[in-house]
Amino acid sequence: MSRLDASVGDRLPIPCTLDEQADSAAHKCLMLFGSNNNPHLSIGPRNQVMVDAGGKVHLINDLVEYQAMVRQRCFFTHSVLLSDFINGST
8 A cells, every 4th residue: 555645646656758758868868977978887796896887888889770670760869969079050
């Protein structure tokens, strides 16, 4: 049985907008990287140094590999946004 007051139980989960969800996702992603865009080191089980934030960070340095990982619409959108960013359009 929940210990929440009846008036609180009706309001959970708290609805949020798509912008808030996107902001939260971007913030969580940025927290995994340090000052030079390198993943933060973390200490894992048995004091092992984890260079990929416990498997959460996957570095991709091949555009073909990235294109195979995402849907075509997503790849096209990122390509357009990146080219606009590089050209200074945004």
